[in-house]
Each structure stands twice: as structure tokens, then as C-alpha cells.
Amino acid sequence: MITTSFFLFAFTVLVNGFACKDAKLVQANGFFFSGLHLMGNTSNAVGSQATPVTVAQLPGLNTPGILMARIDFAPxxxxxxxxxxxxTExxxxxxxxxxxxxxxxxxxxRLINKVLEKGDVFVFPEGLVHFQRNIGYGNAIAIAIVGLSSQNPDVITVANAIFGAKPDIPNDLLAKAFQADVKVVDQIQSKF
Amino acid sequence: MITTSFFLFAFTVLVNGFACKDAKLVQANGFFFSGLHLMGNTSNAVGSQATPVTVAQLPGLNTPGILMARIDFAPxxxxxxxxxxxxTExxxxxxxxxxxxxxxxxxxxRLINKVLEKGDVFVFPEGLVHFQRNIGYGNAIAIAIVGLSSQNPDVITVANAIFGAKPDIPNDLLAKAFQADVKVVDQIQSKF
Amino acid sequence: MITTSFFLFAFTVLVNGFACKDAKLVQANGFFFSGLHLMGNTSNAVGSQATPVTVAQLPGLNTPGILMARIDFAPxxxxxxxxxxxxTExxxxxxxxxxxxxxxxxxxxRLINKVLEKGDVFVFPEGLVHFQRNIGYGNAIAIAIVGLSSQNPDVITVANAIFGAKPDIPNDLLAKAFQADVKVVDQIQSKF
Amino acid sequence: MITTSFFLFAFTVLVNGFACKDAKLVQANGFFFSGLHLMGNTSNAVGSQATPVTVAQLPGLNTPGILMARIDFAPxxxxxxxxxxxxTExxxxxxxxxxxxxxxxxxxxRLINKVLEKGDVFVFPEGLVHFQRNIGYGNAIAIAIVGLSSQNPDVITVANAIFGAKPDIPNDLLAKAFQADVKVVDQIQSKF
Amino acid sequence: MITTSFFLFAFTVLVNGFACKDAKLVQANGFFFSGLHLMGNTSNAVGSQATPVTVAQLPGLNTPGILMARIDFAPxxxxxxxxxxxxTExxxxxxxxxxxxxxxxxxxxRLINKVLEKGDVFVFPEGLVHFQRNIGYGNAIAIAIVGLSSQNPDVITVANAIFGAKPDIPNDLLAKAFQADVKVVDQIQSKF
Amino acid sequence: MITTSFFLFAFTVLVNGFACKDAKLVQANGFFFSGLHLMGNTSNAVGSQATPVTVAQLPGLNTPGILMARIDFAPxxxxxxxxxxxxTExxxxxxxxxxxxxxxxxxxxRLINKVLEKGDVFVFPEGLVHFQRNIGYGNAIAIAIVGLSSQNPDVITVANAIFGAKPDIPNDLLAKAFQADVKVVDQIQSKF
Known part of the structure; x- marks a missing residue:
């Protein structure tokens, strides 16, 4: 199971000295996160786990936030x-x-795809559907950086949004959209 | 009389009358579109047709564009x-x-859904998967307004992005994502 | 199953389902407005009436809002x-x-103007003074979409701002600005 | 006559060293303007003159421009x-x-107004109709700073936009809007 | 030492009529500051004093703020x-x-520099290190306008940030960064 | 000395299907970078080297760019x-x-500082002066992510900007600013 819990603290005041009377209280730990070297637990249906970094974010209204996560993949x-x-990611x-x-x-x-090796970097443009999979024989590790154009990047897993919506999206509508039998839709919906 | 002449160099597009040395050439037709009263042709697989309005967009760097479309639905x-x-729509x-x-x-x-009648208005939040369907006995017509936070709203039809990507997204990956048989995935992919 | 829990603190408004701990409480009615098919009452000095749609707005900091209104015109x-x-409108x-x-x-x-018929669409660029009038023999109806570059579009009716300000803008200043007699200014101010 | 000619050079490259291969060509004069101590010529219908500063502007897409002008007022x-x-001004x-x-x-x-003396500062909120007038016995001088939320602040002089549009805004429409006689409108239009 | 205390009032509601139920309470004094004609006290280590203007700022999310200050320089x-x-300044x-x-x-x-006389204007691009000094025989006065791309311009005085940090930045690191002896660093740090 | 050369490709068109007629030409390599596993050469005065990633950037007007670099540190x-x-970094x-x-x-x-070990993450708020140093016995490696609020993050190395400006910032001004002897300033300037 991928558990991605981002804790975004949207402070209204921050570290610069004169717009904020609490500058004296700023502590290094507020900018610090430990544990990105630890492997995530990939014993779940999709064989991957995202470990997000939960550092505090600068709150300026026009300041883009940045999030990062370690992603572990079982073979x-x-x-x-x-x-x-x-x-963007x-x-x-x-x-x-x-x-x-x-x-x-x-x-x-169009599907734009590529096999990445150690030291390779890839960009996923904002808003587009994307995926990754381990195609090696051992575990794989990646660092994902997600840069926000707004305060909250959001994640929409397509399968969950379409077939796992609660309540269900009408099965006949999905059958038409996916040009499949209603019973195929029912079957997939039953898994989510 | 106050004469205020702004000469803005390096604007590449110029539909507005005031920030551009071609202000004298601005014509009403540049702000005009005709034909939203005409029905779209809904004889297709999904029984609907969007007729977009193609009015010129204001080019200001921070100016959000606005798009609109008439959507016709067969029963x-x-x-x-x-x-x-x-x-947002x-x-x-x-x-x-x-x-x-x-x-x-x-x-x-969660699925948030509602049946709308003539004169009803509904908002679809930015970035979320959404759909509509005609549930009456005759044709239906809607006007959709899409307000951009960037210059281009973009449309991603889920079924096409997932099962109709060219080349195909690997079928075993989709099988895992949708928790379905590879042959079900193959069958759906073959329709797109 | 992928569990992504975003906890965004310090959001003050929350209509979208995904960035807010009250996601479970989101209701379809929060995105819904009814009554745009109803005619507004045009029995007033200018013979028109705007019926605004009061749907909840998305609160994202950089998300442009969208407003719409039905405008009825007496002949x-x-x-x-x-x-x-x-x-922009x-x-x-x-x-x-x-x-x-x-x-x-x-x-x-320059005055940029055009006569619009049923199904015609027209764009009024951001910030410019604009107007409409019914030139047919019966009632007229329009839908106006106003897309905000900030959270609040604002409306400034020129005559009210100039001659109806409370207290009055000094009449001699207006006389100079409009190159008219002070008593003409007085007369117009008395109507507002 | 107030002649306000802003020359905004919207450079595409600038002064930082590594995004721009022309950094070596940057000259101090590109950031410099001389002459704000010179009085403008106020011999015109409104008795004032704006002398704008024409310094080069930083071109970053999200960088707000800043404009300034000296405004001289005859008594x-x-x-x-x-x-x-x-x-905002x-x-x-x-x-x-x-x-x-x-x-x-x-x-x-509501009219928000104030008499300002030497050393006083006043803010005019973005987009609102505003004015100034000399109420002393001698000349008056002000420095106006106009901060742009987009690349071009624009100026709309109400009287010119309403009564001086070319071609004329229909006089019966203006008569209704200002609740005045058509001949009063005709008279004012004839002055612009 | 220059003490620059900007008092930024970040109102959440403002002057436009319908997004704010407190429009009736808006007072001219909220947009007003008095005292820019008064000389600042320059009896300090650097012989200059900034007197900031503390006018209320418009709070629109995307509206750039504008700050201004009078700067007095001893000879x-x-x-x-x-x-x-x-x-930008x-x-x-x-x-x-x-x-x-x-x-x-x-x-x-590269150092871009210029001698300015009365009536001269100069722009300091956003984010770059800059300075001023009086090179005349008497006092000097300047008006500085600082336009924000975010809500708070911030000031970082280099010497204070580097040698006056509390606690000290490690002296050996500074020695390396400035390619100087550790004791030179110690000496400078002792002054701050 | 650290030589940080970021190559920013600011494409004007991109990957979404209908705002760009070149969508068919999009290639995976345009989103790809290889080599972040390679050690940088730290044989220089400061004993560190930044290897920037030169992936293509999404060009949307309001889209924040993201840059990353591997930083190697000699002991x-x-x-x-x-x-x-x-x-922000x-x-x-x-x-x-x-x-x-x-x-x-x-x-x-205030100096906010912390010793980081493998797997630790730290945030440097936008615009503030910051530094790193290897305090272990062997080499150290870090990945730096720099999220832009504008299209170009820029780097200003304080020592170079202050003592290495070309031409020199006047030595007496620096002496005053740093409260040091002019000859100390001369000595430091001579190193840059």
C-alpha cells in the first residue's frame, strides 16, 4: 500500500526578520527532515511505496512550494x-x-516513455497522466521532486478515481467511455 | 486633453486596443464569434459534441484566459x-x-454528482476528473465555461490517455493498475 | 491501495474536495446554482437586470475565479x-x-462596437469601459461570464462613480474634467 | 495638455550573469533617468502635466513593473x-x-478624499477612479508611483472614454446612463 | 547602523464595494501617511537613515505591494x-x-555604478546586491521605491548577514569563502 | 571556485495536444538527463563542485521551474x-x-544551522544567504533542488559579489560597511 501523507504547514509568518515578530523562535528543526535513506515497505498490490519528505514550506503567496519523496519499487x-x-515532477x-x-x-x-538507469533524471510535465515501473531484477529507488504551481500538488490515481469512486460512477457510462461491456466495468469496480 | 501614449515593445499578440501601437487597427470582429445557437453533430460513439468558441484571447502575461463551448448531447x-x-469549469x-x-x-x-435541469449551473473544481450525461428523453444542451489559470486549459480524456495512448502503455502495467486481466486490457486497448 | 492524505493547515475556505480535512463533508450543492432560466426584473431606470450566479469559488491562491450572470434587457x-x-468578460x-x-x-x-444576435459571443477586454443595449423590439437575454485575474472582479459603473459618489466629487472639478458648466454637473449629480 | 508617454522597454534578457549571454553589455545608463527636477508645462485645459520616468524595466515574467512620474499642477x-x-498608485x-x-x-x-501637504503620501487602490487637484495658491508638485500587477498599467480618463470615444457612444444611451438630456450629452461630446 | 523597520499592514478586506461588507468603514486615513518631509537621524555608524512610509497595502493575492522610504545621508x-x-528598487x-x-x-x-544628481532616478534590479553613498559635501536625500513581487520585500544587509550572524558563521568557513585569514574574520565578526 | 552553469532551455511550446501543433514531434529525450551518478571535480579553492541537471523546463507562464544539481564536496x-x-532550495x-x-x-x-547525515533533508528559505560544508572525513554528496518563483533562480555568491565585483566596489565604502581597515578590504579584493 502506498501511503503518502504530506504534512504541509502553511505558516503565515516566517524567517525574515522584520515582517514577523517570531523570527527569534525560528529553529533549524523546522527546516529539517531525516530518514530519506530508509527503504519504504513495498509489500502491497502495486509493489511500490512513496516516502514523502515533510519539511516545512515557505508560505509566500507567490512562492512555489516544493515537495519530494523517495519511491521504492519491488522488482x-x-x-x-x-x-x-x-x-511538474x-x-x-x-x-x-x-x-x-x-x-x-x-x-x-502519445505515450512518451524511456528506461532510466542510475543517475538518470526525467521530467513529467504538469497535469499529464504518468507512471513508473521497475524493469530490473532487484529493487529500485527513485527520488521524486514535485514542484507546485499552487500550494497543493494533489494526486489523482486514475484507476481509483474512475473505478474506485464512492459511490460508483454509473457503470453504463463507464462502459461507454471505455467501450467495454458493463460486466467488465462491474468486475473492475468490484476490486476497488 | 490628456494624451497618454504607451509604447510597449515586445508584445507578440495584440487584441486589446490599448497596449499596442496597432490600436488604430483594432476591429470589433477580433472580439466576436457567431454560431453558438447552432446544434453540434452528436452522431458519434459517445453521443455528444463540443462546439468551442474561438474568440481571440487577451495576451497579458498574467491575464487568465477564458474559453467557452456549447455541448450537445443526444439522448x-x-x-x-x-x-x-x-x-475550473x-x-x-x-x-x-x-x-x-x-x-x-x-x-x-468520492463521487460528487447531481442531476441538472434547465437554468442550473454546476462547477467542476480545477484538475478533477469529471463527466456529464444526458438522462432525459430528448436532446440536451449545455454551455461550458472553462477558466484557465494558465494560458491553455488542456483536456485529458481518461480513457484515451490510458487505453488509447500511442504507443500503448504496457498492458501488464495497466492490468496491475486496474487489477484486471491482461486480456481485458488488450480488449479495451483494441477499441482505441 | 494508495492513501494520500494531504493536511493543509491555514486554508480559510474549502469548497474543493481534495485539499481540506473536510473532504468527507463536500456536497454537490456546494457546486450548484439553480435559477438561470428565470427572467430578471427590468422595471428600473436603465431597463436591465443582472442575475448573478452565486456558486462557491475555488480558493486556491493562484486560481482565477469565474463569475457568471444572466442579464435581462427590456426593449x-x-x-x-x-x-x-x-x-475579462x-x-x-x-x-x-x-x-x-x-x-x-x-x-x-476608440469605440469598438457591434450588434449581436442570438448565438453571438463578444469579448470585453480587461479593465476597459463597456456597455450593452437592447436594440430589438422585444426583450433580450445575455449570459455574461466574467473571468477574474484576482479573486474579485469588481464593478465600477462610471456614472455612479463620477456623479453619484457620496459625498459628491467637487462639482467644479467635474465641470473642468467634463468641460461642462457647473450647473450641468449639479443637475446630473442631483439624479444620483 | 497632459502628454504622458511611457516608453517601456520590455527586454527579454537582463542583468543576471548566467541566463543571459549579454551580461557583459549591461550599462549603468540602462537603469538611469535624468530630469525629474524639471517642471512640466501646465499650460493646458486641466492645468497639470505628468512627466513620466522612462527607466528600463526588469522583464521577469512575474516581476511587477514600477512606473513613476512627476506631476505638476498650476494653481x-x-x-x-x-x-x-x-x-496601485x-x-x-x-x-x-x-x-x-x-x-x-x-x-x-463612496468618495474617499483628503487634503495633502508637503511630505504627505496617499495610496489609490488598484482599478478605482481617482483624481487630484491643487487647492493651494501656488504651483504644486507630486511624485506618483504606479505599481503594475501586469506589464502595462494603462490609463483610462473617464471623460475621454465616455464622451470622447471615436466614434461617439450613442447619445441616447449616455443620456440614460447619466440620467441627463440628450442635448446635454451632445454638448459635452462636442467638447472632446 | 541603519534600522529599517517596515510596518506592513496586510489587510484582508478592502475598498471595493461588494467583496467586503466593511466598505462603509473605509476611511481616508487608511490610505494616508504624513512626514516624508522630515529629515532622518543620520548619527550612526554608516551615516544614513531610512524613514519608511507605512501606508496600508492593497491585499489582493496577486497584487504587488509597493513600499517607499526617504533615505537621508550625512556627508x-x-x-x-x-x-x-x-x-525591484x-x-x-x-x-x-x-x-x-x-x-x-x-x-x-560586474559592478554597475553611476553618480546621481538632483532629479536623477536609478533602478536596482530585483535581488541584486546594491549600495549608495553620499559623495557631495552636504547632506543628501533620496526617495526609494521598492516594488514587491511578493507581499514582503525583505532586506538583507550583507555585512550583517555574513559577519554579524548570531551565532557566528564558523570563522574558518568564512576565511575560505573570503580567502582571508581566520583572524581577519574574527576581527570583523567582533565588530558586529 | 565553484562554476555553476545552468543551461535553461525556455521552450515556448510544449507537450499538450491542442495548443501546440508540434505535439507529434515531442521526444522522450527532451525530458531526460543522464549523469547525476558521476562525481564532480572538487579540485578548486573551495573544494566543492555543483553539477547541474539540464532537463528541459515546462514553459507555462505561471509554471514554476525546478532545477536540481549534484554537489560534491572534498573533505x-x-x-x-x-x-x-x-x-527556495x-x-x-x-x-x-x-x-x-x-x-x-x-x-x-540569526544563523540557523544543522549537521546533516545521509538521508537528511534541509530547506533554505527563498532569498536568504546560506552555505554548506563537509564536516566528515571523506567526500560528501548532496542533491540540491532549487524551485523557482520566476523563470531563473540566479545565484549570487556573496564574497564574489562584494569583493570580486569588476570594477571594484570602492574600498572605503566596503571598509565602512564591514567596519574594517581599508587595507584589509584591499587584501581581500586582491584575491578575487
């Missing part, structure tokens, strides 16, 4: 198709071989 | 699940009964 | 010259014949 | 009601006594 | 090297002769 | 005090022990 683990509506491979891809928007819907 | 026509990564029903819905992001994935 | 009713300092004619116009800024002050 | 000279759709009195005011937007239309 | 007084991370000389300069960023580090 | 190597006027330690610090702005100038 053949995947990070299923998802989007960040308001964020940069992925760096620390260990292993990871296939990555994103799909351009209408009407092209 | 039981649908506008399949899709997202606008950088745009307002839908107004002009004629008929239309069920609308959107799905909240992770981890809730 | 020869007008929507007097006004500006939205921080908003798109007007769609639903019924009738409406003359529309805007005036470019200094030093040109 | 009882006025700067007639006008708006800057996308700019700060006025500092260098010499003399100047009455300033702005009118809030609909529905209040 | 040969300096305003030591400093930066405003998020603000325009300086106008009211009296005297002031040498100004800024240094471009890596890798050029 | 006791330092990354001298510097600022990014328009960027996140540093992750991949190997070794690195002391990091930043100094708050006026009037506090």
Missing part, C-alpha cells in the same frame, strides 16, 4: 498512472532500472 | 470522464436533464 | 458604461438583438 | 478622474496642497 | 551593500550627489 | 555563502556529513 513494482493537476533514479512514461493530452494521446 | 449521450489540469444547462459528476482526489475518491 | 434597456478593473446572446461596445484606453479612446 | 490645476485598471506631495480622492466600487460609490 | 554617509530578495535623488551601484550575479559579478 | 570543502534571490545528503546554515534577514540576522 516489477509499479507506480500506477496518476496525475498532479498543478505540479522530476524523477531521479538512485538505484535500479525504471521505465517511465507520460501521455500527452487530447487529441494526440 | 443518453455522454461526455466521458476527463480533466482540465489547469482550469462552469456548466449551465440550456435544455434537457443532465447528470454531472466529479471525483475528489486521493485518498477519498 | 431599449441598457447596461450603462462600466468597468471590471481585474476581469465574455457575453453570449441567448435571445434578441444587443448592441455592445467598449472604448480603448488613452490616447485613442 | 487649481486638476488631474481629472481616471483609472489604472491594473495598478502612491502619490507623494513634494510642494503645495493637493486634494486627492478616489471612489469605491458598486454599490457604495 | 559621506553610506547605505551599505544589501539585497531585497523579492523586490527605484531611487530618486531629491538633494545632493549620490553614487549608486549594484553587482550582477554569477559568474560576471 | 572540508565548502559551498560558500550565497543567495538565490527568487528560489531543498538539499538532500546522499553521502557524508554536511553542516548547513542560513542567516535570517534584518534586523535579526
Amino acid at each position: 516489477w513494482g509499479i507506480n500506477p498512472p496518476h496525475t498532479h493537476p498543478r505540479a 522530476i524523477l531521479t533514479v538512485i538505484e535500479g532500472s525504471i521505465q517511465v512514461g507520460f501521455v500527452t493530452s487530447n487529441p494526440e494521446n | 443518453w449521450g455522454i461526455n466521458p470522464p476527463h480533466t482540465h489540469p489547469r482550469a 462552469i456548466l449551465t444547462v440550456i435544455e434537457g436533464s443532465i447528470q454531472v459528476g466529479f471525483v475528489t482526489s486521493n485518498p477519498e475518491n | 431599449w434597456g441598457i447596461n450603462p458604461p462600466h468597468t471590471h478593473p481585474r476581469a 465574455i457575453l453570449t446572446v441567448i435571445e434578441g438583438s444587443i448592441q455592445v461596445g467598449f472604448v480603448t484606453s488613452n490616447p485613442e479612446n | 487649481w490645476g486638476i488631474n481629472p478622474p481616471h483609472t489604472h485598471p491594473r495598478a 502612491i502619490l507623494t506631495v513634494i510642494e503645495g496642497s493637493i486634494q486627492v480622492g478616489f471612489v469605491t466600487s458598486n454599490p457604495e460609490n | 559621506w554617509g553610506i547605505n551599505p551593500p544589501h539585497t531585497h530578495p523579492r523586490a 527605484i531611487l530618486t535623488v531629491i538633494e545632493g550627489s549620490i553614487q549608486v551601484g549594484f553587482v550582477t550575479s554569477n559568474p560576471e559579478n | 572540508w570543502g565548502i559551498n560558500p555563502p550565497h543567495t538565490h534571490p527568487r528560489a 531543498i538539499l538532500t545528503v546522499i553521502e557524508g556529513s554536511i553542516q548547513v546554515g542560513f542567516v535570517t534577514s534584518n534586523p535579526e540576522n
Whole structure:
């Protein structure tokens, strides 16, 4: 199971000396996070785990936030198709071989994909559906940086949004949208 | 008389009359579109058709654009699940009964849905997957307004991005993501 | 299953389902407005009435809001010259014949105008003084979409701001500005 | 006559060393303007003159521009009601006594006004109609700073936009808007 | 030592009529500051004093703020090297002769400098280290306008940040950075 | 000396399907960078080297860019005090022990510092002077992510800007600013 809990503290006052009377109280720990060297638990349905960094963010109204996460992949683990509506993502491979891809928007819907090795970096453009999967024989590790154009990057996992919505999106509508039988839709919906 | 002449160099587009040395050439037709009263052709797989308005956009760097479209629905026509990564949408029903819905992001994935009648208005929050379908006995018409937080709202139709990507997203990855058989994935991919 | 819990503190408004700990409480009615098919009461001095849609606005810091209104015009009713300092406007004619116009800024002050029929759409650039009037024999209806570059589009009706300010703008100053007699200014001020 | 010619050079490259290969060519004169101590010629219908500063502006996409101007007023000279759709203005009195005011937007239309003396500073909120006039016995001088939320502040002089539009805004529409006789409108239009 | 205390009032509601139910309470004094004609006390180590204007700021989320200050210089007084991370500055000389300069960023580090006389204006690009000094025989006065790209311009005086940090930045690190002896660093640190 | 050459490709068109007719030409390599696993050459005066990632950037007007770099430190190597006027930085330690610090702005100038080990992450707030140094016995490696609020983060190395400006900042001014002898200033300037 991928558990991604971002704790964004949107301070209204911060570290510069004169707009903020609490400058004296600023502590190094407020800018610090420990543990990105620890492996995440990938024993789940998709074989991957994101460990987000929960550092405090600067709150300036026009200041873009930055989030980062370590992603661990079991052999053949995947990070299923998802989007960040308001964020560009940069992925760096620390260990292993990871296939990555994103799909351009209408009407092209082209799959842009690439196999990444250690030291490779890839950018997923803002808002587009993208995925990763481990295609090596061992574990793989990546660092994902997500830069926000707004205060909250958001994550929408496509399969969950479409087939796991609560209550269900009407099955006949999905059947039409995916040009599949209603019973295929029912079957997939039952898994989520 | 006050004569205020602004000479802005390096503007590349110029529909507004005031920031541009071609102000004398501005014509009303540059701000005008005709034909939103005409019905779109809904004889297609999803039974709906969007007729976008192609008015010139204001080019100011920080000026949000606005797009609008007439959407016609055959009886039981649908506008399949899709997202606008950088745009909020307002839908107004002009004629008929239309069920609308959107799905909240992770981890809730709640379906928020409503049946709209003539004169009803509904907002789809930025970046979320949403859909519409005609649930009346006759045709339905809606006006959709899409307000951009960037210059281009973009449309990502989920089914096309996932199952219609060219080249295909690997079928085993999709099978894992949707918790379905590879052959079900193959079958759906073959339709797109 | 992917569990992504964003805890955003310090958001003051929360209509979207995903950036807010009250995501479970989101209701469809928060995104819904009913009544745009109802005619506004045009029995007033200018023979027109705007019925604004009061849907909840998305609160993202950089997210442009969108407002819409139905505008009803009695025969020869007008929507007097006004500006939205921080908003572009798109007007769609639903019924009738409406003359529309805007005036470019200094030093040109050109009037850009056009007669619109049913299905026609017109854009009024951000910040410019604009007006509409019914030039048909019956009632006219338009839908106005106002897209904000900031959170609040604002409306400034020129006549009210100039001659209806409370307290009055000094009449001799207005006389100079409009190159008219002080008593003409007095007379107009007395109407507001 | 007030002739306000702003020459905004919107450089695409600038002074920082590594995003711009022309950094070596940067010269101090590109950031320099001389002449703000010189009096403007106020022999015109409104008895005032704005002398704008034409320094080069930093071109960053999100960087707000700043403009400034010296405004000279003959005794009882006025700067007639006008708006800057996308700019806040700060006025500092260098010499003399100047009455300033702005009118809030609909529905209040309150006149906020104040008499300023040497060393006084006043802020005109973005987009609102405002004016100044010399109420002393001698000349008056002010420095106006206009901060842009977009690249171009724009100026709309109300009287010119309403009664001096070319071609004319229909006189019967203006008569209705200002609740005045058509012949009063004709008379004012004839002056512009 | 220059003590620059900006008092930024970040109102959340303002002067436009319908987004703010307190429009009736708006008072002219909220937009007003008095005292820019008064000389600051320059009896300090650097021989200069900044007197900031504390006018209320417009709070729109995307509205750039504007700050201004009068800066007095004793003969040969300096305003030591400093930066405003998020603000462009325009300086106008009211009296005297002031040498100004800024240094471009890596890798050029070019000094762009100029001697300004009464009526001269100079722009310091956003974020660059800059300074001023009186090079005349009498006092000098300048008006500095600081335009913010975010809500708070911030001031970082280089000497104070580097040698006056509390606790000290390690002296051996500074020795390496400035390619100087550790005891030179110690000596400078002891002054702050 | 650290030579930080960022190559920013500011594409004007991109990957979404309908705002760009070149969508068909998008290639995976445009989003790809290889080589972050390679050690930089730290044989220089400060004993550190930044290897920037030169991935293509998304060009949306309001889209914040993201830059990243690998920073190698020889034992006791330092990354001298510097600022990014328009960027927040996140540093992750991949190997070794690195002391990091930043100094708050006026009037506090507090040093906030911390020793980081492998897997630790630290945030440097936008615009503040900061530094790093290796305090372990072997080499150290960090990944720095710099998130831009504008299109170009910029780097200003304090020592270079102050003592290495070309031409020199006047030595007597620096002597005053740093409260040091002119000959100390001369000596430091001679090294740059």
C-alpha cells in the first residue's frame, strides 16, 4: 500500500526578520527532515511505496512550494498512472532500472516513455497522466521532486478515481467511455 | 486633453486596443464569434459534441484566459470522464436533464454528482476528473465555461490517455493498475 | 491501495474536495446554482437586470475565479458604461438583438462596437469601459461570464462613480474634467 | 495638455550573469533617468502635466513593473478622474496642497478624499477612479508611483472614454446612463 | 547602523464595494501617511537613515505591494551593500550627489555604478546586491521605491548577514569563502 | 571556485495536444538527463563542485521551474555563502556529513544551522544567504533542488559579489560597511 501523507504547514509568518515578530523562535528543526535513506515497505498490490519528505514550506503567496519523496519499487513494482493537476515532477533514479512514461493530452494521446538507469533524471510535465515501473531484477529507488504551481500538488490515481469512486460512477457510462461491456466495468469496480 | 501614449515593445499578440501601437487597427470582429445557437453533430460513439468558441484571447502575461463551448448531447449521450489540469469549469444547462459528476482526489475518491435541469449551473473544481450525461428523453444542451489559470486549459480524456495512448502503455502495467486481466486490457486497448 | 492524505493547515475556505480535512463533508450543492432560466426584473431606470450566479469559488491562491450572470434587457434597456478593473468578460446572446461596445484606453479612446444576435459571443477586454443595449423590439437575454485575474472582479459603473459618489466629487472639478458648466454637473449629480 | 508617454522597454534578457549571454553589455545608463527636477508645462485645459520616468524595466515574467512620474499642477490645476485598471498608485506631495480622492466600487460609490501637504503620501487602490487637484495658491508638485500587477498599467480618463470615444457612444444611451438630456450629452461630446 | 523597520499592514478586506461588507468603514486615513518631509537621524555608524512610509497595502493575492522610504545621508554617509530578495528598487535623488551601484550575479559579478544628481532616478534590479553613498559635501536625500513581487520585500544587509550572524558563521568557513585569514574574520565578526 | 552553469532551455511550446501543433514531434529525450551518478571535480579553492541537471523546463507562464544539481564536496570543502534571490532550495545528503546554515534577514540576522547525515533533508528559505560544508572525513554528496518563483533562480555568491565585483566596489565604502581597515578590504579584493 502506498501511503503518502504530506504534512504541509502553511505558516503565515516566517524567517525574515522584520515582517514577523517570531523570527527569534525560528529553529533549524523546522527546516529539517531525516530518514530519506530508509527503504519504504513495498509489500502491497502495486509493489511500490512513496516516502514523502515533510519539511516545512515557505508560505509566500507567490512562492512555489516544493515537495519530494523517495519511491521504492519491488522488482516489477509499479507506480500506477496518476496525475498532479498543478505540479511538474522530476524523477531521479538512485538505484535500479525504471521505465517511465507520460501521455500527452487530447487529441494526440502519445505515450512518451524511456528506461532510466542510475543517475538518470526525467521530467513529467504538469497535469499529464504518468507512471513508473521497475524493469530490473532487484529493487529500485527513485527520488521524486514535485514542484507546485499552487500550494497543493494533489494526486489523482486514475484507476481509483474512475473505478474506485464512492459511490460508483454509473457503470453504463463507464462502459461507454471505455467501450467495454458493463460486466467488465462491474468486475473492475468490484476490486476497488 | 490628456494624451497618454504607451509604447510597449515586445508584445507578440495584440487584441486589446490599448497596449499596442496597432490600436488604430483594432476591429470589433477580433472580439466576436457567431454560431453558438447552432446544434453540434452528436452522431458519434459517445453521443455528444463540443462546439468551442474561438474568440481571440487577451495576451497579458498574467491575464487568465477564458474559453467557452456549447455541448450537445443526444439522448443518453455522454461526455466521458476527463480533466482540465489547469482550469475550473462552469456548466449551465440550456435544455434537457443532465447528470454531472466529479471525483475528489486521493485518498477519498468520492463521487460528487447531481442531476441538472434547465437554468442550473454546476462547477467542476480545477484538475478533477469529471463527466456529464444526458438522462432525459430528448436532446440536451449545455454551455461550458472553462477558466484557465494558465494560458491553455488542456483536456485529458481518461480513457484515451490510458487505453488509447500511442504507443500503448504496457498492458501488464495497466492490468496491475486496474487489477484486471491482461486480456481485458488488450480488449479495451483494441477499441482505441 | 494508495492513501494520500494531504493536511493543509491555514486554508480559510474549502469548497474543493481534495485539499481540506473536510473532504468527507463536500456536497454537490456546494457546486450548484439553480435559477438561470428565470427572467430578471427590468422595471428600473436603465431597463436591465443582472442575475448573478452565486456558486462557491475555488480558493486556491493562484486560481482565477469565474463569475457568471444572466442579464435581462427590456426593449431599449441598457447596461450603462462600466468597468471590471481585474476581469475579462465574455457575453453570449441567448435571445434578441444587443448592441455592445467598449472604448480603448488613452490616447485613442476608440469605440469598438457591434450588434449581436442570438448565438453571438463578444469579448470585453480587461479593465476597459463597456456597455450593452437592447436594440430589438422585444426583450433580450445575455449570459455574461466574467473571468477574474484576482479573486474579485469588481464593478465600477462610471456614472455612479463620477456623479453619484457620496459625498459628491467637487462639482467644479467635474465641470473642468467634463468641460461642462457647473450647473450641468449639479443637475446630473442631483439624479444620483 | 497632459502628454504622458511611457516608453517601456520590455527586454527579454537582463542583468543576471548566467541566463543571459549579454551580461557583459549591461550599462549603468540602462537603469538611469535624468530630469525629474524639471517642471512640466501646465499650460493646458486641466492645468497639470505628468512627466513620466522612462527607466528600463526588469522583464521577469512575474516581476511587477514600477512606473513613476512627476506631476505638476498650476494653481487649481486638476488631474481629472481616471483609472489604472491594473495598478496601485502612491502619490507623494513634494510642494503645495493637493486634494486627492478616489471612489469605491458598486454599490457604495463612496468618495474617499483628503487634503495633502508637503511630505504627505496617499495610496489609490488598484482599478478605482481617482483624481487630484491643487487647492493651494501656488504651483504644486507630486511624485506618483504606479505599481503594475501586469506589464502595462494603462490609463483610462473617464471623460475621454465616455464622451470622447471615436466614434461617439450613442447619445441616447449616455443620456440614460447619466440620467441627463440628450442635448446635454451632445454638448459635452462636442467638447472632446 | 541603519534600522529599517517596515510596518506592513496586510489587510484582508478592502475598498471595493461588494467583496467586503466593511466598505462603509473605509476611511481616508487608511490610505494616508504624513512626514516624508522630515529629515532622518543620520548619527550612526554608516551615516544614513531610512524613514519608511507605512501606508496600508492593497491585499489582493496577486497584487504587488509597493513600499517607499526617504533615505537621508550625512556627508559621506553610506547605505551599505544589501539585497531585497523579492523586490525591484527605484531611487530618486531629491538633494545632493549620490553614487549608486549594484553587482550582477554569477559568474560576471560586474559592478554597475553611476553618480546621481538632483532629479536623477536609478533602478536596482530585483535581488541584486546594491549600495549608495553620499559623495557631495552636504547632506543628501533620496526617495526609494521598492516594488514587491511578493507581499514582503525583505532586506538583507550583507555585512550583517555574513559577519554579524548570531551565532557566528564558523570563522574558518568564512576565511575560505573570503580567502582571508581566520583572524581577519574574527576581527570583523567582533565588530558586529 | 565553484562554476555553476545552468543551461535553461525556455521552450515556448510544449507537450499538450491542442495548443501546440508540434505535439507529434515531442521526444522522450527532451525530458531526460543522464549523469547525476558521476562525481564532480572538487579540485578548486573551495573544494566543492555543483553539477547541474539540464532537463528541459515546462514553459507555462505561471509554471514554476525546478532545477536540481549534484554537489560534491572534498573533505572540508565548502559551498560558500550565497543567495538565490527568487528560489527556495531543498538539499538532500546522499553521502557524508554536511553542516548547513542560513542567516535570517534584518534586523535579526540569526544563523540557523544543522549537521546533516545521509538521508537528511534541509530547506533554505527563498532569498536568504546560506552555505554548506563537509564536516566528515571523506567526500560528501548532496542533491540540491532549487524551485523557482520566476523563470531563473540566479545565484549570487556573496564574497564574489562584494569583493570580486569588476570594477571594484570602492574600498572605503566596503571598509565602512564591514567596519574594517581599508587595507584589509584591499587584501581581500586582491584575491578575487
